[in-house]
Amino acid sequence: MSANAVSAHAELMTTAMFINGKAENGTGLPVTVFNPSTGEVAANFPGATLDQFKAAIASARKAADQGEWAAMKPADRVAILRRFIAYLHEQNEAVNSLIVMETGAPVSGFVLQAQVSGPLQQMESMLDLYMKLPEIEDNPLPLEERINSFGGFVQSIRHYVPVGVVAAISAYNFPLHISLWKVLTALATGNCVVLRPSPLTPLSTLALSKAAAAAGLPAGVLHILAEAGPEGAQLLTTDPAVDMVSFTGSTGVGSVVAGQAAPSMKRLQLELGGKSAQIFLPDRVEAAYTAAIGVCLAHAGQGCVLGTRIFVPEAEKEKVLAGMMQTMAYAKIGDSTAPDTTMGPVISEAQVERCAHFVKLAVEAGATVVTGGKRADRPGFYFEPTILDAPDNKNPAAQEEIFGPVVVVIGYRDIDHAIEMANDSPLGLSGHVHGKDARQALDVAKRLRTGTVNINTFMGSAYASSGGVKMSGVGRERGVEGIRAFQEVKVLNLGSAS
Known part of the structure; x- marks a missing residue:
C-alpha cells in the first residue's frame, strides 16, 4: 500500500x-x-x-x-x-x-x-x-x-x-x-x-x-x-x-x-444464503479442474452465489480431483496488502472455526479431505483452500452454507441424477451449468430450482437481476x-x- x-x-x-x-x-x-x-x-x-x-x-x-x-x-x-x-x-x-x-x-x-x-x-x-x-x-x-x-x-x-x-x-x-x-x-x-x-x-x-x-x-x-x-x-x-x-x-x-x-x-x-451447484456435463469435464480454485480465490469463498457444490460424472471424478489438486498451486495465501497474494483471509476467528467445524462434520459423514481442511499456520484469520470428496449430496458440506474456501465434489450417475442432487437443497440462489452442447446445457439449466443459472459464463450486470427462490x-x-x-x-x- x-x-x-x-x-x-x-x-x-x-x-x-x-x-x-x-x-x-x-x-x-x-x-x-x-x-x-x-x-x-x-x-x-x-x-x-x-x-x-x-x-x-x-x-x-x-x-x-x-x-x-x-x-x-x-x-x-x-x-x-x-x-x-x-x-x-x-x-x-x-x-x-x-x-x-x-x-x-x-x-x-x-x-x-x-x-x-x-x-x-x-x-x-x-x-x-x-x-x-x-x-x-x-x-x-x-x-x-x-x-x-x-x-x-x-x-x-x-x-x-x-x-x-x-x-x-x-x-x-x-x-x-x-x-x-x-x-x-x-x-x-x-x-x-x-x-x-x-x-x-x-x-x-x-x-x-x-x-x-x-x-x-x-x-x-x-x-x-x-x-x-x-x-x-x-x-x-x-x-x-x-x-x-x-x-x-x-x-x-x-x-x-x-x-x-x-x-x-x-x-x-x-x-x-446460497449453496449453488456447478454441474459439469460429460462433454466439458475438463473445465471442472479450475472449479475449486475459482471458488477459493473468490474472496476466500465468501460469496453467496459461489458454486461450492461441484457435480461431475462418477466415472471421471478421480481424474477431476487430480486436476483440481494441480490448479491449487495458484493459491498463494498471504496478507491482503501483498501484491502476490491470491487468496486472503476469511473475515473473523468465528468464520475460521465455522470452516473447521463443517470439514469435521463432512469427514464424520464419509467425506475425504483431498487437500486443505485446516487453519493456515500464520497470524490472522486464514483457512486453507479445501477440496472435499463426498459420497453423496446428503453430506453436511453439501447441505450447509459454509462461507469459506471449502468446496465439495460429488459424482453423478447420469444427468437426471445430477439435477436431482442440485435441487436437493433448501437454498436456491444461483447455479452453473458447463457443457459444450448448448441445447443440453440449456435443458439442464431450465430444470434447476434456483433464481439464476449461469451457462458457461458468469454475469454481474446492472441490467440483469438476481435473487433467490426457496430459502434463498x-x-x-x-x-x-x-x-x-x-x-x-x-x-x-x-x-x-x-
Missing part, C-alpha cells in the same frame, strides 16, 4: 454516524473492527444507540412525508447521485485501502475490482437504466372498457411511486458493493434510506457520508449508523415508520427479519425488477368530468 493511499485512507475514514445530513459521534457500545489479514484491531469506536436509530428513522420519515426528494425530477435526483458516484471514483485508492483493511480482499486481482470499481460502474449503468423506465404505463384495458356507462372515455394507468422509508441492512463480505446497490437504487426512485452496515465491516460504508455531502444530497434523505449489536437492526425491521426492509445476509437471520417485519406488513427484499430470499436486485422493487404501483383510473 502506497504512502499516498495511507494518507488518503486516513482522510476518507470516519467513525461518525450520519444522521439528518450531519456527522454525529456514536454514544453506544463500542464497535471493534479487526483487520482479518493480521487479526489485529483496525478500529474501535462508539456505535450508535437505539435513540440515535430512532432519530434517524424519524428524520427519514419526515423527509419522506414532506416529499421534496420524491417530487424532484428523476433527472435531477440522478444528477446528484452521479456526483455521489464521482466522489467515490475520485477517492478510489482510499476506498480500496479501506476495503482491503476491513474485508481482507487481496490488493491485487479481481476480488478488489468486484468490491469497488465494478459496483461503481454498475451504479452508473443502474442510473442509465432507471432513466429509461417509464414513470407511468397504460393498463391494457379492452376497447369496450375504455368507454364508461355514461358514454365517456376512460383510461387506467400504472403510476410508479416511491415506497417511502427504506431500511437497508448490509452484509460483511462486499460491504460497499451491497450498500451501494441498496442505497443508490432506493434514492434514485425517490425513497429515503436508513443504512445499517455489518458490524464486521462498517468503515467503507460509513465513508459514504462523505460522498453524500460532496454530492449535495439533501439532509434527511440518507442516514448511516453502525452498531455493535442487533438492537438498531431490530428497530429498523419493526418500526411502523419504516416501509421496506432490504436485507442481505444469512437465511437464518433473514427469516428473523421477515418475522419482525410481518406485523407492519413491510415490503421485503431479502438476498439470503424474496424479491430481486439489479435489473428492471430490482429498481421496481423500491417502487409502489399506484393505479390511476381517469375519466373526464361531465
Whole structure:
C-alpha cells in the first residue's frame, strides 16, 4: 500500500454516524473492527444507540412525508447521485485501502475490482437504466372498457411511486458493493434510506457520508449508523415508520427479519444464503479442474452465489480431483496488502472455526479431505483452500452454507441424477451449468430450482437481476425488477368530468 493511499485512507475514514445530513459521534457500545489479514484491531469506536436509530428513522420519515426528494425530477435526483458516484471514483485508492483493511480482499486481482470499481460502474449503468423506465404505463384495458356507462372515455394507468422509508441492512463480505446497490437504487426512485452496515465491516460504508455531502444530497434523505449489536437492526425491521426492509445476509437471520417485519406488513427484499451447484456435463469435464480454485480465490469463498457444490460424472471424478489438486498451486495465501497474494483471509476467528467445524462434520459423514481442511499456520484469520470428496449430496458440506474456501465434489450417475442432487437443497440462489452442447446445457439449466443459472459464463450486470427462490430470499436486485422493487404501483383510473 502506497504512502499516498495511507494518507488518503486516513482522510476518507470516519467513525461518525450520519444522521439528518450531519456527522454525529456514536454514544453506544463500542464497535471493534479487526483487520482479518493480521487479526489485529483496525478500529474501535462508539456505535450508535437505539435513540440515535430512532432519530434517524424519524428524520427519514419526515423527509419522506414532506416529499421534496420524491417530487424532484428523476433527472435531477440522478444528477446528484452521479456526483455521489464521482466522489467515490475520485477517492478510489482510499476506498480500496479501506476495503482491503476491513474485508481482507487481496490488493491485487479481481476480488478488489468486484468490491469497488465494478459496483461503481454498475451504479452508473443502474442510473442509465432507471432513466429509461417509464414513470407511468397504460393498463391494457379492452376497447369496450375504455368507454364508461355514461358514454365517456376512460383510461387506467400504472403510476410508479416511491415506497417511502427504506431500511437497508448490509452484509460483511462486499460491504460497499451491497450498500451501494441498496442505497443508490432506493434514492434514485425517490425513497429515503436508513443504512445499517455489518458490524464486521462498517468503515467503507460509513465513508459514504462523505460522498453524500460532496454530492449535495439533501439532509434527511440518507442516514448511516453502525452498531455493535442487533438492537438498531431490530428497530429498523419493526418500526411502523419504516416501509421496506432490504436485507442481505444469512437465511437464518433473514427469516428473523421477515418475522419482525410481518406485523407492519413491510415490503421485503431479502438476498439470503446460497449453496449453488456447478454441474459439469460429460462433454466439458475438463473445465471442472479450475472449479475449486475459482471458488477459493473468490474472496476466500465468501460469496453467496459461489458454486461450492461441484457435480461431475462418477466415472471421471478421480481424474477431476487430480486436476483440481494441480490448479491449487495458484493459491498463494498471504496478507491482503501483498501484491502476490491470491487468496486472503476469511473475515473473523468465528468464520475460521465455522470452516473447521463443517470439514469435521463432512469427514464424520464419509467425506475425504483431498487437500486443505485446516487453519493456515500464520497470524490472522486464514483457512486453507479445501477440496472435499463426498459420497453423496446428503453430506453436511453439501447441505450447509459454509462461507469459506471449502468446496465439495460429488459424482453423478447420469444427468437426471445430477439435477436431482442440485435441487436437493433448501437454498436456491444461483447455479452453473458447463457443457459444450448448448441445447443440453440449456435443458439442464431450465430444470434447476434456483433464481439464476449461469451457462458457461458468469454475469454481474446492472441490467440483469438476481435473487433467490426457496430459502434463498424474496424479491430481486439489479435489473428492471430490482429498481421496481423500491417502487409502489399506484393505479390511476381517469375519466373526464361531465
